[in-house]
Amino acid sequence: xxxxxxxxxxxxxxxxxxxxxxxxxxxxxxxxxxxxxxxxxxxxxxxxxxxxxxxxxxxxxxxxxxxxxxxxxxxxxxxxxxxxxxxxxxxxxxxxxxxxxxxxxxxxxxxxxxxxxxxxxxxxxxxxxxxxxxxxxxxxxxxxxxxxxxxxxxxxxxxxxxxxxxxxxxxxxxxxxxxxxxxxxxxxxxxxxxxxxxxxxxxxxxxxxxxxxxxxxxxxxxxxxxxxxxxxxxxxxxxxxxxxxxxxxxxxxxxxxxxxxxxxxxxxxxxxxxxxxxxxxxxxxxxxxxxxxxxxxxxxxxxxxxxxxxxxxxxxxxxxxxxxxxxxxxxxxxxxxxxxxxxxxxxxxxxxxxxxxxxxxxxxxxxxxxxxxxxxxxxxxxxxxxxxxxxxxxxxxxxxxxxxxxxx
Numbered sequence: 012x013x014x015x016x017x018x019x020x021x022x023x024x025x026x027x028x029x030x031x032x033x034x035x036x037x038x039x040x041x042x043x044x045x046x047x048x049x050x051x052x053x054x055x056x057x058x059x060x061x062x063x064x065x066x067x068x069x070x071x072x073x074x075x076x077x078x079x080x081x082x083x084x085x086x087x088x089x090x091x092x093x094x095x096x097x098x099x100x101x102x103x104x105x106x107x108x109x110x111x112x113x114x115x116x117x118x119x120x121x122x123x124x125x126x127x128x129x130x131x132x133x134x135x136x137x138x139x140x141x142x143x144x145x146x147x148x149x150x151x152x153x154x155x156x157x158x159x160x161x162x163x164x165x166x167x168x169x170x171x172x173x174x175x176x177x178x179x180x181x182x183x184x185x186x187x188x189x190x191x192x193x194x195x196x197x198x199x200x201x202x203x204x205x206x207x208x209x210x211x212x213x214x215x216x217x218x219x220x221x222x223x224x225x226x227x228x229x230x231x232x233x234x235x236x237x238x239x240x241x242x243x244x245x246x247x248x249x250x251x252x253x254x255x256x257x258x259x260x261x262x263x264x265x266x267x268x269x270x271x272x273x274x275x276x277x278x279x280x281x282x283x284x285x286x287x288x289x290x291x292x293x294x295x296x297x298x299x300x301x302x303x304x305x306x307x308x309x310x311x312x313x314x315x316x317x318x319x320x321x322x323x324x325x326x327x328x329x330x331x332x333x334x335x336x337x338x339x340x341x342x343x344x345x346x347x348x349x350x351x352x353x354x355x356x357x358x359x360x361x362x363x364x365x366x367x368x369x370x371x372x373x374x375x376x377x378x379x380x381x382x383x384x385x386x387x388x389x390x391x392x393x394x395x396x397x398x399x400x401x402x403x404x405x406x407x408x409x410x411x412x413x414x415x416x417x418x419x
Contacts (some may be wrong), residue, residue: 019289020158020386021176023169026120026129036065037121039203042128046203047113049097066127067097069116070175071134071144072182075296076151077175078144081354087347088354090160092171093149100132107139117181117204119174131178133186150356154179155293160349163385176292181205183299184220191216223301225291226267227255228308229392230278232327238396239278239310240333240382241325249380251328251336253389255303268308276325277316282309286395289388305388307396333382334397340381 031038036045045064070092071078078093095103101111111132119129134140141151154175161168181204191198191209193216198207207218230239230253240251256271258264265283272280284307291301317325383389 018169018173019287019388019391020161020169021173021290021292024120024173024177025170026122026174027177031121031123035123037123037128039118039205042067042118042121043113043203045128046097046116046130050101050111050113065121066125067130068094068127069097069100069130069132070094070119070178071100071132071140071151072179073133073137073141073151074135075179075183076153077157077178078149079152079157079353079357080149081350081357083354088350089162089165089168090152090157090350090353092175093144094129097130103140103143104134104137106143107137109137114200114204117178117185117200118202119178119181129174131182133182145359148357150353150359152353152356156349156353158293158386159345159384160353161386162346162350173290176290180290180292180300181220183296187221187297187299188218191218221299223298224258224264225255225301225303226258226264226271226306227253227303227388227392228268228272228280228283228306229253229389229396230272230276230280230308230310231396232310232313235313235327236330237327238330238333238393239272239276239315239325240328240393241275242323243321244323246323250382251326251380252383252387253305253392254325255389264304264306268306272308275318275321277312277314278310279312280308281311283307284309286392287388291388303388305392307392328380330397332380333393336380336382337394337397340384342384345384 031041033040035041042065046067049064049067078095079090080093081088081090104111116130116132119131121128144150157172157175161172163169185200185204185207188198188207190196191211191214194209194211194214196209196211196214198218199210200206201208201217205220209216209218231237232239239254241254242251246252254272254275256267256275258267259270262270264285268283269280272278286305286307288305289303291303292299294301313327315325315327382393385391
């Protein structure tokens, strides 16, 4: 069946597609000025905001995990981001002995049609918030778990996942960029947290959010109708994926594809064709936002020499074998398992799950191999090749329905 690829997971953020002009009340500048007034009013008078202000909603994060809640359903539970209004956020922090300051909030975007401005805040230091929010059926959930639990066909859920990814990237960048890299003085947030600036008036450097570009490529043997897939030691058993690597300074994307393929497998690549790109905010906190840039790369040599420092293994796989892997991996089952896990966590019952078991065939036997699910650009590179779709097309095929998801 086909998946209509409107955008990759973590792309298509519904609240940041168009940043309003500075005079607009929903712009970062205007919203931040309103925020300062709102916080002052709430502190001194505990009043509800004036109707002339947009509504402010806040998404708390703890150690890179966004606040979430679960909604039971007849078919399967679904998750939602745990937005809280500004007065409640202020009250929660005051109960923890902390005053909410405007510089702690980071502007995410707005929806003028809903009269709402959205913010994120890192509350990692406020341990007492966990039981307080837990009593209201909220919990902090790993972004990867939310990613797995997201129904691919649910536009709302995909939008919330993109918002959470954007927010995590910004907050992790703020945590990493506490000081100016030029003079070493403290860096302070500006433009409602979308930028930073050196506090040293002599230096006065502007600091921008960090993006780490990564090439990810499906290497193809045209003559033998095979694709080169690899395994890393951190992968769960039986999972194979595309080669990938960070771009080096002074290097084009195509050069990075050829270099990384040669270094990791000894395969020489000729033609390189762009497929698509995907934000990837679920890496380590030291790399707050990777941008995965996907390619098809056509091999000129075929003998594999694996760099064991980088890979556990790399092998050529026939189109038929990869097609079977797409067909038998139960991505939908993995999505339901993750959604049920979030529901349990929000109820205060967290159970360990071996999600890799969800990729067994229907008989219960282990699948010989499986590939990352529809949330990952690797899935779309591989399935596009399997079903011979146009490299630059937006429609890709999968062995599962459009609601299928994977945790790996």
